[in-house]
Amino acid sequence: MPAPMRARHSQSPASRGVHHLALNTEDMKLTIDFYTRVLGMPLVHALRVPPGVGTGAGNRGNPPFENLRHYFFDAGGDCLVAFFELPAGAKPQADRNAVAAMQHCSFATTEAQFQVLHQRLLDEGVPVIGPIPVGAQTWSIYFFDPNGIRLEYSWQELDGEDVQVVQRWTQTAEEALAELRTLSDDPAWLDAVTRHLPTHR
Known part of the structure; x- marks a missing residue:
């Protein structure tokens, strides 16, 4: 049986992942x-935005409404998905393909759980695109949640229960450079953005 396609880069990210x-x-x-x-x-967590931080000077980046519900869900991998409940009709639906908008959110899962989720979506009558191969030995389905948010679920061939997204999607320096050279021919810049990448898998 072939091994999963994995590679490690040498640069430490500044964050610990998505909170x-x-x-x-x-x-x-x-x-x-x-x-x-x-x-x-x-x-896992249900709260109301504290008074005074919606429309006043205390706003810290949340939607500009008072007394909003703000609930959190466990998305796995020590990562949360949160929702603010906006007043009905207060804002138009966003253009997911606009600059600064979120086009879609992808969640990683195992092949077995992917099959369960895919069937559950079909049983619920949720229109699904896929499964389709999206690169790096990865398969995905795409669908919309009830808010019109585009979501994706992905599984990676040969990973089993040991899902390693970054290792699967890390390219060698030459693989990345084949595309990056269409963006710039500056050797110093190309070296700076790829020197942490491995030379082979």
Whole structure:
């Protein structure tokens, strides 16, 4: 049996991964039902945004409304997905293909759980694109949550229970340079952005 395609780079990232992804909904109950029952992400924290930090000088980057629900779900891998519940009709639906918008969010899973999730979505009548190969021996399905947020679930061939996303998607320096040279021909820049990449798998 072939080994999974993996590579390690030599640069340490400044973060420990995604703490939480903050999204918006107009219907928290519908969102809870979809994320917990269909996607299997347990609700782990439910709070209200403290008074005075919505529309006043104390706003810290959250939506500009007072007394919003802000709920968190366990997405696995020590990562959370969070939702603010906006007042119904207060904001138009975003263009997911605009600059500064979120185009989609992808979640990694095992092949076995991928099959369970895929069937669960079909059983719920959720339209699904895929499974399709998306590169790096990875297969994905795409669908929308009840808020119109585009989501993706992915599994990686030969990983079994040992899912290693960064190692699977790390290219060798030459693989990355084949594309990066279409962006710039500056040797110093190309070296700076690829010197941490391995020379082979």
